[in-house]
Amino acid sequence: MTERIVVVGAALFDGDHLLAARRSAPPALAGRWELPGGKVERGETPEAALTRELQEELGVDAEPMTRVPGEWPLKPPYVLQVWTARLLPGSPTPKPLQDHDELRWLTQDELWDVNWLDQDVEAIHALTNL
Ligand SMILES: Nc1nc2c([nH]c(=O)n2[C@H]2C[C@H](O)[C@@H](COP(=O)(O)OP(=O)(O)OP(=O)(O)O)O2)c(=O)[nH]1
Numbered sequence: 067m068t069e070r071i072v073v074v075g076a077a078l079f080d081g082d083h084l085l086a087a088r089r090s091a092p093p094a095l096a097g098r099w100e101l102p103g104g105k106v107e108r109g110e111t112p113e114a115a116l117t118r119e120l121q122e123e124l125g126v127d128a129e130p131m132t133r134v135p136g137e138w139p140l141k142p143p144y145v146l147q148v149w150t151a152r153l154l155p156g157s158p159t160p161k162p163l164q165d166h167d168e169l170r171w172l173t174q175d176e177l178w179d180v181n182w183l184d185q186d187v188e189a190i191h192a193l194t195n196l
Contacts, residue, residue, distance in 0.1 A: 073144050074116045075101030075186070076151040077193050078128060078160070083171040084193070085160060086180050087123070090167040099180040101148060101189070102166065116149055124160035124169070128153050136192045140185050148189050150196070 078085040078101075087102045089095045102123050106115040113130045120128045134148040153160075162169050170180060174194075182190055 069143050070145060071143050072106045072112055072115075073103060073140060073146050074106055074112045074119065075103040075146055075148045075189065076116050076120055076128065076130070077101055077134065077148055078120070078126075078151045078153070080153065080171060083173055084177065086170050086172055086182075087162065087166040088168040088170075088180075089165060089183075090162075091165065095183060097181070098183045099170075100183050100186055102160075104165075105144070112147060113149065116151060120151065120160075123162075123164045123166065125158050125163050126153055126160050127157040134189065134192050134196065136189070138185055138189050146185060146189060148193070150193075 086099045088099050102120060103116055104119040106112050116130045120126050128151045130149040130151045132150050138146040140146050160169055
């Protein structure tokens with residue numbers, strides 16, 4: 067059976083604002099917006115991967131909250147799963163340290179103001195149904 071690798075995306079909320087991150091690489095994805103996160107490593111839980119990726123990419127201390135129902139196919143063998151997440155008290159504010167060159171906190175009215183990666187559009191819709 068083909069190996070399937072989960073990419074975790076964080077729907078990081080501050081109140082009702084959602085953090086969107088603009089990718090700086092690779093060229094095919096640069097300039098498009100996504101949920102920060104990354105690949106789950108062998109032997110790692112998705113929740114641990116999410117915490118690690120948010121620390122590496124944004125420099126924050128965050129905790130995953132709930133899994134958003136659904137799973138979205140990316141380029142094989144990757145699939146996207148999404149967790150809501152929040153910053154822990156005392157966490158630094160997010161900064162685009164790695165993989166991103168801009169961050170935006172979106173209100174519900176601004177949710178579609180950014181050019182999400184095609185693969186993320188369904189996941190963002192699922193978020194709005196929570
Ligand atoms: N993080 C993230 N990746 C996404 C999303 N949507 C989407 O198609 N992808 C793709 C982009 C990449 O091809 C792949 C995840 O790669 P990544 O570069 O974020 O993961 P990573 O930090 O573990 O990468 P690596 O450089 O260590 O290999 O999934 C999304 O919302 N968040």
